[in-house]
Amino acid sequence: xxxxxxxxxxxxxxxxxxxxxxxxxxxxxxxxxxxxxxxxxxxxxxxxxxxxxxxxxxxxxxxxxxxxxxxxxxxxxxxxxxxxxxxxxxxxxxxxxxxxxxxxxxxxxxxxxxxxxxxxxxxxxxxxxxxxxxxxxxxxxxxxxxxxxxxxxxxxxxxxxxxxxxxxxxxxxxxxxxxxxxxxxxxxxxxxxxxxxxxxxxxxxxxxxxxxxxxxxxxxxxxxxxxxxxxxxxxxxxxxxxxxxxxxxxxxxxxxxxxxxxxxxxxxxx
Numbered sequence: 001x002x003x004x005x006x007x008x009x010x011x012x013x014x015x016x017x018x019x020x021x022x023x024x025x026x027x028x029x030x031x032x033x034x035x036x037x038x039x040x041x042x043x044x045x046x047x048x049x050x051x052x053x054x055x056x057x058x059x060x061x062x063x064x065x066x067x068x069x070x071x072x073x074x075x076x077x078x079x080x081x082x083x084x085x086x087x088x089x090x091x092x093x094x095x096x097x098x099x100x101x102x103x104x105x106x107x108x109x110x111x112x113x114x115x116x117x118x119x120x121x122x123x124x125x126x127x128x129x130x131x132x133x134x135x136x137x138x139x140x141x142x143x144x145x146x147x148x149x150x151x152x153x154x155x156x157x158x159x160x161x162x163x164x165x166x167x168x169x170x171x172x173x174x175x176x177x178x179x180x181x182x183x184x185x186x187x188x189x190x191x192x193x194x195x196x197x198x199x200x201x202x203x204x205x206x207x208x209x210x211x212x213x214x215x216x217x218x219x220x221x222x223x224x225x226x227x228x229x230x231x232x233x234x235x236x237x238x239x240x241x242x243x244x245x246x247x248x249x250x251x252x253x254x255x256x257x258x259x260x261x262x263x264x265x266x267x268x269x270x
Contacts, residue, residue, distance in 0.1 A: 001044060003143065004177035005033055005068040005110075012068045016051050017177055021059045023051055033071045033134070033178065034228030040137040044180065069108040070145045070175040071134060074230040077103040077172060079130070079149055080215055083234025084207045098210045098218045103149070103232075104167035109267065111176035115150065116270040117168045122152040124248045128235035129193040129201055129257035131186060133212055134178055135229040139220055141212065143178040144186060146265040147232040148193075148257045153248065173257075173267050174230065184261050186212055191236065191259040200243050203236025210234075 002017040006024065014025045014033050028050035030036050036043045081099035109115060117125070128149040136142030150171040157165030166172075192202040210218070215233060219225055238245040249255065253269040 001047065001180040001183060002177045003033060003036065003047070003070075003180065004175070005070055005072050007066040007068050012072050015065070016047055017062065018051065020062045022062050022065055023054055023059050025050065027054070027058070032073070034073060034075070037071075037134055037136050037142040038227035040142075067111045067176055069110045069173070070132075070178050071228060071230060072108060072110075074105050074108065074174075074228055075226045076229045077105060077107070077232065078219060078229070079103055079166065079232040080210065080234045083209050084203060084236045085209060087203070087237050094209055098215050100219070101162050101166065103172050104163070107150075107167045107169060107172040109170040109173040111173065111265050112267070113170060113173060114268050114270050115170040115173070117170070121168075122154045122157055122165065124153040126151055126153055126238075126248055127193055127195065127200070127255045127257065129191050129259070130232040130235045131189065131191060131205055131259060132174060133215075133231040133233060135216075135225045135227055135231065136181070137227050139216065139225040141181040141216070142227065143180045144184050144259075144262060145174055145178045145230075146176070146191075146257050146259050146262055147230070148173040148255065148265055148267065149232050149235060150249075170267075172232075173265055175265050176263055179262050189260050189262075192257075194256045194258070195243055195249070195253050197254075198243050200239055201236050202239065205233075207236060208234060 016023045079101045130147040132145040132147035134142045152165035188206040249269045257265045
């Protein structure tokens, strides 16, 4: 099942996607992704029933809606650092445990968003494609999405003020939708990132040092996980070229993060 958040009358509404059509879900009694995630299988059954019984005119063409962030109000956002083995050579720098950072929920943005920030604060900003995990009712996986972990590389932010360097407005595009856990095997998914059509990342979740179960177990030992929390599970290595690792995002750049089995998440830099 694919679920999305769409913009309706200045607010957000959860929706069910089937092919090239989309069905708003408020009339089913489930208005948000967090509510559906908290409801677990019973809530998904309600969504499926509404999809089977809703009037034909309740469905809308997919191209006619504006997406919000796949989950616009995550309770918490956790990001996992150094979680991919290098593309070449021996993996000599495996951390002894998952390295957990964070992003503020106010940093979320939607597919199609235009990202801008105060360049007097930071001009060295990168995009990073990550498999996003939405937490479900039993602190397990509800579904998967794409996260662009936009991050500053300036030394006074990256390595000093990580939370600030990862949490400026728009620094967490999430989407375009969520694929429920029963429909996607996350073990060996190709994922990557393009800037203006040129690849800057191309890897596989098989390269994760700590798998999703490991990450969930580690987080559960230290803090409560709640339905609708978002975990960005790490990012593969930056490619050497033609856009090298020392080049950053510039106004006019179009960034596309992609993951097999989910889709594309595209934003534009202003």
